[in-house]
Amino acid sequence: MPLWFVRGLRRGVVTTRYPGRPDSSAADLPTPPVFRPEALTRDLADRLCMTCPSWALIRTGDVLIFDAGACTACGRCREVAPEAVTASGEFELATTDPAHLVKRIPLLGEGAS
Amino acid sequence: MKLPDTGGTEGSPPGPSTDETAEELRRSVARQFGRSLHIRTLDTGSCAACEQEIRLLAAPHYDLHRLGFFFTPAPRHADLLMVTGPMIRAFDIAARKTYEAMPGPKLVVATGACALGGVYQPDAFTHGTVGETLPGDVLIPGCPPSPLALLQGLLVAVDRLAAKVQDLSFIQNGGAR
Numbered sequence: 001m002p003l004w005f006v007r008g009l010r011r012g013v014v015t016t017r018y019p020g021r022p023d024s025s026a027a028d029l030p031t032p033p034v035f036r037p038e039a040l041t042r043d044l045a046d047r048l049c050m051t052c053p054s055w056a057l058i059r060t061g062d063v064l065i066f067d068a069g070a071c072t073a074c075g076r077c078r079e080v081a082p083e084a085v086t087a088s089g090e091f092e093l094a095t096t097d098p099a100h101l102v103k104r105i106p107l108l109g110e111g112a113s
Numbered sequence: 114m115k116l117p118d119t120g121g122t123e124g125s126p127p128g129p130s131t132d133e134t135a136e137e138l139r140r141s142v143a144r145q146f147g148r149s150l151h152i153r154t155l156d157t158g159s160c161a162a163c164e165q166e167i168r169l170l171a172a173p174h175y176d177l178h179r180l181g182f183f184f185t186p187a188p189r190h191a192d193l194l195m196v197t198g199p200m201i202r203a204f205d206i207a208a209r210k211t212y213e214a215m216p217g218p219k220l221v222v223a224t225g226a227c228a229l230g231g232v233y234q235p236d237a238f239t240h241g242t243v244g245e246t247l248p249g250d251v252l253i254p255g256c257p258p259s260p261l262a263l264l265q266g267l268l269v270a271v272d273r274l275a276a277k278v279q280d281l282s283f284i285q286n287g288g289a290r
Contacts, residue, residue: 008173015176018261019268029259054231054256070231072256094253094266096273098244101229101254 029091030073033066039084040064041109048077048085062107068093069101084109149181150271153191155211158239159198162257163225167195169260182267188214193270195222196247199233200240208246220270223249224263226256 008014016023045059056070057077078085095101154167170177171184185191188211200208212221223243226232229252235241243249250273253266 014173015179016174016261018175018264023261026259026261029261032254054226055234056231067230069229069252069254070226071254072226072231074256091255091259091262092265093255094251094262094269096251096269098229098249098252101252 026091027089030075031088031091032068032071032073032093033075033077033085034088035064035066035103035105036084036086037106037108039081039109040105040107042107044081044084044109045107047080051076051080059107064105064107066103066105067101068103069098149183150193151183151185151191152193152195152267153185153188153211153215154195154197155208157196157198157204157208157228157243158201159225159227163197163227166257166260166263167197167224170263175260175264177264177267180264180267188212189216191215192218193220193222193267194247195224196228196243197224198243199227200243200246201238202240203238205246212247220250220273221247222251222253222266222270223247224253224266225258226254228252229254232256 016025018026042059042062045057045064048064049057049059052071053074053076054070054072056067056072058065058067073087075087078087093101154164156164169175170182177183188194192215194212194215196208212219221243223229228243228249230242230244233239233241235245240246251266251270253262255262258266
C-alpha cells in the first residue's frame with residue numbers, strides 16, 4: 001500500500017489550503033532568478049545572456065533586461081554566476097500586464113560602464 | 114472499519130469545507146456568473162508538461178473544484194481558455210475557432226513559458242507566443258507552472274473576468290438587454 005495513501009488516511013485531509021494558507025511544497029518549486037546589480041558587469045551580463053536557453057535575458061547598454069515570462073527557471077544563470085544570481089522563491093507571478101514580468105536591472109558592477 | 118477523523122493537521126480547522134477563503138472564492142465566482150467557472154484547455158504545440166500540471170489541479174491535493182472551477186471539453190461551455198504551447202502556425206484556425214465558439218465574457222490564459230514568448234522564437238512553424246493569435250488576458254509564467262502557480266493565475270483571471278462582467282450592459286441594466 002503506498003505510503004502517501006496511509007499518511008492521507010491517518011491525517012485525514014490531504015487537500016492544500018492554498019490560497020487561504022501557504023502550501024509547504026511551495027518552498028521546493030523552481031523559481032525565476034533575482035539579480036544583484038552590484039555584482040553584474042557587462043561581461044557577466046553577456047555570459048548570462050548566452051547561457052539562457054529561453055531568451056529571457058537581453059543586455060541593452062548598461063541594462064540587463066530580464067523577462068520572467070520567458071524564463072524557464074532552469075537555474076543555468078545561477079550556476080554561471082552564483083554571486084550575482086539567486087533564486088527568487090516567488091512562484092505567484094501570474095499577471096494581466098506583460099510589462100509586469102519584464103525587469104530592467106542596471107549593471108552596477110565594477111567596470112560595468 | 115472506522116474511518117479516521119477528517120480533522121486537519123497541526124491544529125488547523127477540520128475539513129476542507131471550513132476553508133473560508135476557498136468558500137468565499139467559490140461564492141464570489143457563483144455570484145459573478147450565477148454558476149461555477151468552466152475551463153477549456155488548448156494545447157498549441159506544448160511538450161505536455163503544462164498539461165500534466167493542469168491535470169494535477171483536479172487531483173485531491175489541489176482539488177480545483179472546491180474553488181468553483183471545472184474543466185469542460187466543449188468551448189461552448191467554457192468561460193476561460195487555458196492555452197499552452199508556443200502557438201504553432203498550423204493551429205491558427207483551430208485556435209481562433211475555439212475562441213470564437215466560447216460565449217462572452219471570456220478570457221484567454223496564456224500558460225507556461227512557451228506561451229509567453231520564451232523557449233521558441235518565431236519562425237516558419239510557430240508564432241512563439243500565444244499573443245500573436247489570441248488575446249492573452251492573463252499570463253502565467255513557469256516551465257511548467259506548478260499547480261499552485263496555476264491556481265494563483267486562475268484567481269487573477271477571476272478578478273479580470275469579474276471586471277468584464279461588470280462591463281456588460283445587460284448586467285448593468287439589471288439583466289435587461
